[in-house]
Amino acid sequence: MTPQAPSPTHPASLLRRYLFTTDHHIIGLQYLTLSTVAVLIGAALSLLMRLHLIAPNLAIPGHGPILPEDYLALVTLHGTLMLFFVLTVAPQSGIGNLILPAQIGARRMAFPHLNAASLWITALALLTLLASTFVQGGAAISGWTAYPPLSAIASAGPGQGLGMDLWLASIALFAVATGMSSINTLTTVIRLRCDGMTWDRLPLTVWSWFTAALLSLIAFSVLSAALLLLLLDRHAQTTFFIPPGDLTSGLLRPASTHGNGSPLLWLHLFWFFGHPEVYIAILPGMGLTSMLLANFSHRRPFAYRAMIATTLLIGFLGILVWGHHMFVAGLNPFAGTAFSISTMAIALPSAAKVLSWLATTWRSRPHLTTPMLWALGFVSLFVTGGITGPILAQPILDQYLHNTFFVVAHFHLIMAMAGIFGLVAAVYYYFPLVTSRLLSETLGRWHFWLTIFFAYNTFLPMHFTGLLGEPRHYAQLTGIPNSAGPFLARTMSLQRHITWSAIGLALSQLPFVWNILATLHHGPVSPHNPWQSTTLEWHPALSPFAPRFPHEDQEKIVVFRPPCEYGPHQDAFMPQWQPDPASNEKPE
Amino acid sequence: MPAIFTPSDTDRKRPHVDDGDHGSGRRPPFDDGLKRTGGGGDNDNWNDRPQGRRGPREKLERFRLGLFFALAGDLMFFVAIVSTFFVTKSSSHFDAYDHYINEWLPTAIPRILWINTAVLFLSSVTVEFARRRMFHQFDVMEEWFGLGKPTSRRALPWLAATIVLGFAFLAGQTVAWSQLDHQHVFLKTNPSSHFFYLITYTHAFHLLLGIAGLITAVTGLVVSKQIENRQILVDCAAWYWHSMGVLWLFLFILLAFFQ
Numbered sequence: 001m002t003p004q005a006p007s008p009t010h011p012a013s014l015l016r017r018y019l020f021t022t023d024h025h026i027i028g029l030q031y032l033t034l035s036t037v038a039v040l041i042g043a044a045l046s047l048l049m050r051l052h053l054i055a056p057n058l059a060i061p062g063h064g065p066i067l068p069e070d071y072l073a074l075v076t077l078h079g080t081l082m083l084f085f086v087l088t089v090a091p092q093s094g095i096g097n098l099i100l101p102a103q104i105g106a107r108r109m110a111f112p113h114l115n116a117a118s119l120w121i122t123a124l125a126l127l128t129l130l131a132s133t134f135v136q137g138g139a140a141i142s143g144w145t146a147y148p149p150l151s152a153i154a155s156a157g158p159g160q161g162l163g164m165d166l167w168l169a170s171i172a173l174f175a176v177a178t179g180m181s182s183i184n185t186l187t188t189v190i191r192l193r194c195d196g197m198t199w200d201r202l203p204l205t206v207w208s209w210f211t212a213a214l215l216s217l218i219a220f221s222v223l224s225a226a227l228l229l230l231l232l233d234r235h236a237q238t239t240f241f242i243p244p245g246d247l248t249s250g251l252l253r254p255a256s257t258h259g260n261g262s263p264l265l266w267l268h269l270f271w272f273f274g275h276p277e278v279y280i281a282i283l284p285g286m287g288l289t290s291m292l293l294a295n296f297s298h299r300r301p302f303a304y305r306a307m308i309a310t311t312l313l314i315g316f317l318g319i320l321v322w323g324h325h326m327f328v329a330g331l332n333p334f335a336g337t338a339f340s341i342s343t344m345a346i347a348l349p350s351a352a353k354v355l356s357w358l359a360t361t362w363r364s365r366p367h368l369t370t371p372m373l374w375a376l377g378f379v380s381l382f383v384t385g386g387i388t389g390p391i392l393a394q395p396i397l398d399q400y401l402h403n404t405f406f407v408v409a410h411f412h413l414i415m416a417m418a419g420i421f422g423l424v425a426a427v428y429y430y431f432p433l434v435t436s437r438l439l440s441e442t443l444g445r446w447h448f449w450l451t452i453f454f455a456y457n458t459f460l461p462m463h464f465t466g467l468l469g470e471p472r473h474y475a476q477l478t479g480i481p482n483s484a485g486p487f488l489a490r491t492m493s494l495q496r497h498i499t500w501s502a503i504g505l506a507l508s509q510l511p512f513v514w515n516i517l518a519t520l521h522h523g524p525v526s527p528h529n530p531w532q533s534t535t536l537e538w539h540p541a542l543s544p545f546a547p548r549f550p551h552e553d554q555e556k557i558v559v560f561r562p563p564c565e566y567g568p569h570q571d572a573f574m575p576q577w578q579p580d581p582a583s584n585e586k587p588e
Numbered sequence: 589m590p591a592i593f594t595p596s597d598t599d600r601k602r603p604h605v606d607d608g609d610h611g612s613g614r615r616p617p618f619d620d621g622l623k624r625t626g627g628g629g630d631n632d633n634w635n636d637r638p639q640g641r642r643g644p645r646e647k648l649e650r651f652r653l654g655l656f657f658a659l660a661g662d663l664m665f666f667v668a669i670v671s672t673f674f675v676t677k678s679s680s681h682f683d684a685y686d687h688y689i690n691e692w693l694p695t696a697i698p699r700i701l702w703i704n705t706a707v708l709f710l711s712s713v714t715v716e717f718a719r720r721r722m723f724h725q726f727d728v729m730e731e732w733f734g735l736g737k738p739t740s741r742r743a744l745p746w747l748a749a750t751i752v753l754g755f756a757f758l759a760g761q762t763v764a765w766s767q768l769d770h771q772h773v774f775l776k777t778n779p780s781s782h783f784f785y786l787i788t789y790t791h792a793f794h795l796l797l798g799i800a801g802l803i804t805a806v807t808g809l810v811v812s813k814q815i816e817n818r819q820i821l822v823d824c825a826a827w828y829w830h831s832m833g834v835l836w837l838f839l840f841i842l843l844a845f846f847q
């Protein structure tokens with residue numbers, strides 16, 4: 001039923017078509033562009049920090065030496081950019097917009113204008129954040145968690161003035177935009193599925209986006225409330241988070257304003273957001289990994305329904321574990337035990353996912369294509385980063401480990417690296433869909449092996465420096481007086497190893513950049529559906545930049561089967577939109 | 589006549605209000621006695637609905653669902669604030685002389701809040717009248733056939749009344765704030781007054797958004813050419829308004845009795 005003469009509907013101006021558009025594919029690419037800007041800056045900042053740790057006296061051309069407050073500003077900006085603008089934006093909004101509607105057989109998002117609005121608010125948030133580095137008093141230095149009381153008092157130190165205000169404003173804008181886009185995602189998945197796309201036929205990626213959107217809606221709303229209270233503390237002389245007593249020796253705060261608040265309150269509100277936030281960052285990668293492993297192993301994901309259930313369960317339990325970030329913050333020990341138990345509980349569905357990934361690939365003779373390698377890399381990093389989770393979840397062990405580099409190692413492996421691996425897998429996998437060109441497999445392999453080698457070399461040793469006592473957010477490890485000095489000095493050889501590995505990790509991305517640029521220019525043209533995928537984004541009528549027709553002419557999209565059905569032969573695969581098996585054989 | 593009924597014809601789980609919709613899926617939803625505001629359209633006309641745009645009924649439900657999620661997020665926002673309220677209320681500290689001190693001094697609620705609450709309740713009634721007018725069967729069909737805009741004509745006065753009542757509520761809140769001002773109770777005075785102002789301010793801000801929504805709906809009634817869009821505007825503005833009313837009821841009870 002494809003129409004004979006293609007007649008694209010809106011020959012709008014270029015600006016309307018590629019910039020101020022409501023087309024979700026373009027919006028997805030725009031989100032990815034935002035994230036690319038953020039990841040480049042964020043990575044550059046992290047290299048500066050690493051260099052400073054091994055060469056504290058090194059001067060930055062045009063800036064001079066890195067002062068302790070500069071170092072803290074670097075940490076803060078790095079964490080904020082990476083967690084919010086890369087790991088939240090790119091998988092959920094970027095890849096989500098690009099792929100999600102097609103995967104449910106829809107040609108649009110539920111609210112295209114809302115979609116565009118959230119994109120532009122996110123862009124504004126990014127600009128606000130970047131602008132905060134140029135204001136008087138410097139950028140915020142409180143880390144991505146912005147703990148009061150220091151963050152509540154403008155005179156508390158460098159970066160706590162206008163820089164902090166802009167940081168809070170940026171995150172507030174980001175929260176609004178994320179809330180809007182999750183409303184869009186949820187409504188789209190619920191209302192716009194095509195005929196036959198029942199809930200248990202939804203690809204696991206869609207389930208992940210759906211769960212992450214639910215989490216975003218809940219978590220970011222609570223964060224907004226917390227941000228509002230903090231802004232009031234800063235500007236309207238309230239004392240929600242400001243404790244009694246002269247916390248800053250009477251110099252910074254007039255003695256008349258003595259608070260009755262508690263910084264612990266901020267910790268509760270923040271981590272009620274913060275823990276779900278880390279799952280928002282990783283869930284889309286988990287979904288994609290499940291689907292890629294299945295596709296390249298030519299099998300249905302092991303225990304498909306259980307995987308849907310664990311996705312939702314991870315989402316639900318993720319709301320109940322926030323206290324594990326507060327074991328040493330003055331939490332009631334009984335509450336600590338409760339949070340410890342709920343945290344151990346979340347390790348169960350996470351482990352179930354890992355088992356399903358292993359069972360799906362086990363002895364399946366998978367096609368080790370580049371996207372598959374990155375998905376396997378995701379599994380590896382998720383396991384390595386994950387096993388330290390239950391260790392940190394013991395309040396008694398966390399007494400020692402909290403605020404050390406052990407935690408930094410944990411979350412960089414499980415969240416930062418696994419998240420990036422999921423994203424890169426998505427880029428290799430969907431590149432032919434978007435550009436009709438295949439990225440070079442050889443370069444892809446080099447990129448993969450170099451990246452995973454340097455990723456482990458960068459982040460595994462952090463466990464050891466953490467165990468040796470290296471604290472987080474410390475600008476300098478040499479020349480420390482008293483007994484801590486020799487301890488930290490002992491980590492210096494490891495520090496050098498980490499820094500050089502980090503530089504190697506950054507350089508390993510060059511093949512990737514080259515691969516993309518060269519392929520865009522003169523890469524091999526990809527056949528349709530090069531990965532023999534069964535999900536709807538590869539439906540010819542749904543490909544992202546196919547010409548659009550007036551609604552009446554559009555081919556009706558119907559789904560007949562669950563995703564990932566393959567025949568017994570190597571090349572037999574049954575896309576969801578295919579009415580009956582291609583061959584005479586029945587599916588297994 | 590087919591001799592065999594194929595499963596796809598008989599498998600329908602529940603009878604559909606839209607069976608026999610002769611509007612080729614474009615009939616606007618109206619209230620036909622089966623469902624208060626529903627029926628019509630071709631939402632789950634599984635077998636032969638036009639692809640892509642699936643009719644006005646679907647569109648209405650899509651917007652309602654979007655609004656529902658927006659309100660769910662908003663609810664979490666207030667849940668966070670209310671839990672902070674209880675935590676702050678019950679937290680105390682030791683002073684320099686080892687006295688255990690709780691600084692919470694309940695803020696006396698200005699009487700006028702009772703009147704405001706009544707006004708807000710009334711406005712919910714008027715907005716519900718407006719909303720139901722938009723789905724009145726005869727009027728909707730007439731309008732669909734192009735015979736004037738009876739639904740809009742009938743809903744408009746009710747919407748206007750709601751806007752007036754909304755502003756009356758906000759004016760009443762302003763009076764309450766200035767009364768507290770006179771008693772030297774400000775936002776910064778006491779933990780309890782922090783919350784009094786925080787809660788009333790944020791609720792007032794949400795109500796302002798609601799008034800903006802109502803004004804948009806009124807504009808839509810005049811400007812918009814399609815009955816289904818007019819229905820959506822009024823319907824969503826009304827549900828939002830109701831939610832803010834119910835929310836206020838909770839917040840008011842919290843402020844009046846749980847300090």
Ligand code: HEM
Pocket residue numbers: 145278279281282324325343344346347350386388389390391392393394398401402403407410411414415
């Ligand atoms: C097996 C499941 C997991 C357990 C039991 C676990 C446990 C913990 C615990 C107890 C902490 C607090 C350590 C401390 O601050 O002293 C922590 C920190 C952290 N975890 Fe996990 N975790 C798990 C999985 C994950 C996942 C899947 C992610 C992200 C995708 C993640 C991201 C983080 C981050 C970002 C932090 C540090 C936050 C900060 O202080 O800045 N964790 N984890």
Ligand SMILES: [Cu+2]
Pocket residue numbers: 274275278321322324325
């Ligand atoms: Cu956590």
